[in-house]
Amino acid sequence: MVKIRYVRAADKEFWYSLDKHLPETEFADKVRTKRGYVLLLDEKPVGLLRYNLFWDNTPFCTMLFVDGEYRGNGYGKRLMEHWEKEMKAQGYGMLLTSTQADENAQHFYRRLGYKDCGGFVMDLPRYAQPMELFFIKEIF
Numbered sequence: 660m661v662k663i664r665y666v667r668a669a670d671k672e673f674w675y676s677l678d679k680h681l682p683e684t685e686f687a688d689k690v691r692t693k694r695g696y697v698l699l700l701d702e703k704p705v706g707l708l709r710y711n712l713f714w715d716n717t718p719f720c721t722m723l724f725v726d727g728e729y730r731g732n733g734y735g736k737r738l739m740e741h742w743e744k745e746m747k748a749q750g751y752g753m754l755l756t757s758t759q760a761d762e763n764a765q766h767f768y769r770r771l772g773y774k775d776c777g778g779f780v781m782d783l784p785r786y787a788q789p790m791e792l793f794f795i796k797e798i799f
Contacts, residue, residue, distance in 0.1 A: 663737065677707055705729040
């Protein structure tokens with residue numbers, strides 16, 4: 660059985676097994692503000708989604724991750740659809756997300772109806788990475 664719920668403080672060990680980028684103070688904030696979700700399969704956590712508000716008014720998915728052995732089963736799509744419904748219920752009409760140009764996630768987001776809307780390159784030596792692609796979706 661699949662269940663999606665808000666992240667809890669007790670999820671910290673699982674969360675950091677998948678998300679290596681979030682500072683601990685931000686994890687506490689995700690719990691407090693309910694801006695993170697955990698996907699459970701038969702009560703076992705296997706995926707997560709976190710977001711912020713871009714410009715302080717537009718939901719921006721900053722991380723979607725499903726544990727390797729569970730990928731390809733529609734769990735990422737379920738997390739995104741859950742997030743989209745929640746954002747619509749909160750009155751938002753537009754969503755953003757992004758991924759690096761060398762990652763396959765760009766195709767996943769396009770299949771979910773997200774459109775390319777730009778990108779940028781971080782070429783500072785200490786922070787260099789492939790181009791970041793941005794995607795936008797209107798929710799009705």
